[in-house]
Amino acid sequence: MNRPMTDHHRRFLQTMMSSGVMESSKANALYLNFCGDQSAPAQLDEFIDVINAQLQPMFMNIRKGTSEDNGLEYYALVNMAETDITRMSSDYADNELELFRKTMDLIVESERGAASSTDILNCGDRLQTKKMKKKDVENVLDRLVHDKWLNEKHGEYTLSTRCVIEMEPYIRNMYQDLVKPCAMCHSLAFQSQTCESCDVRIHLPCAAKYFKNHADPQCPSCKEYWPHDIPVFPSVSLSQPTSSQPNAAPVSTASRRLRK
Numbered sequence: 555m556n557r558p559m560t561d562h563h564r565r566f567l568q569t570m571m572s573s574g575v576m577e578s579s580k581a582n583a584l585y586l587n588f589c590g591d592q593s594a595p596a597q598l599d600e601f602i603d604v605i606n607a608q609l610q611p612m613f614m615n616i617r618k619g620t621s622e623d624n625g626l627e628y629y630a631l632v633n634m635a636e637t638d639i640t641r642m643s644s645d646y647a648d649n650e651l652e653l654f655r656k657t658m659d660l661i662v663e664s665e666r667g668a669a670s671s672t673d674i675l676n677c678g679d680r681l682q683t684k685k686m687k688k689k690d691v692e693n694v695l696d697r698l699v700h701d702k703w704l705n706e707k708h709g710e711y712t713l714s715t716r717c718v719i720e721m722e723p724y725i726r727n728m729y730q731d732l733v734k735p736c737a738m739c740h741s742l743a744f745q746s747q748t749c750e751s752c753d754v755r756i757h758l759p760c761a762a763k764y765f766k767n768h769a770d771p772q773c774p775s776c777k778e779y780w781p782h783d784i785p786v787f788p789s790v791s792l793s794q795p796t797s798s799q800p801n802a803a804p805v806s807t808a809s810r811r812l813r814k
Contacts, residue, residue: 556607562588563605570616570631575702575716578618578627602629619719620739622667622712622746623705625759625787630719639724645701649684650694653677654703657695661713662729667744668710671695718742736760737774752776762787 559567565588570576576584582598589601602616609615613635620627633641639651646654656677660669674695678686686694695711698704702716718725722742725733734753736743738760746755754775756764762785765771771780 557604559604559608563601563608566601567605567609567616570629575628575630575714575719577621578629581629617719619715620736620741620757620760621715622718622741622744622757622759623715625757625763628715628719630716632720639721641720642703646694646697647684649681649686650697652681652683653686653691653694654698656681657698657704657711658713658725658728661711661744662725662732667746668712671706671709671711674711713744718744738764747780747782749773749776749778750781751778758785759787761785 566584569584578598585598585601599618606615613633615632615634616629617632618627618629639655642651642654653674657669657674660673660677661667671692675688675691678688678691695704695706699706699711702714704717705712705714713721718741725742733742733744734755735741736746736757737754738756741757743755743757746757747761748755752773752775754773756774761782764774765780765784768784771784772778773780
């Protein structure tokens, strides 16, 4: 029998509905703030399980995923009834959704898991639904970043954590031959490195964590030498990442070769 939600669960859910996605440390702080002394016997995931049981008839779910930008875990409120881009139709016009699809194409097909603003801007006059001027494309991109569907840094756009979690069934279906999960965290990997022998793929922050202090890094699957420069992330440690910056960049090693 499902446990009933309390006011603590309802307040947590209201906050999730407002934010859409939340970093795990903030979610845990929110949980502790709402529950106070009553938090001791339970864990955050158990607390969320109670909410998810009540959300199931409404085809909603709070899911956890890993950020490709910094390796931190995030929670996202996911609409299970609609598994493709049509879920965004109430907020975006048809040509704006087409632009988002083309942006996803560029990101997924890219070796670095990112699309340049120039490439996306050039898609505006190739839209089938209705062509867009460059200024209009820029405005749509700003909205997609604001709504947490995309991340932007230095003119490069990547899929946000919310997008990867919420759009995973759509992405797997549309890009079956192009996407693979990270061997470490099992989330879909775009910004990643790939083993040249067995094609195992690892997120950059996951690689930073897994290969840290390894003088002779080896693929976790086939044990062949890992030929890539190991990225270094300020927020990644051998235990648990601690930084809450959503777009923490690698401190970087030279000429890292990304996935093929």
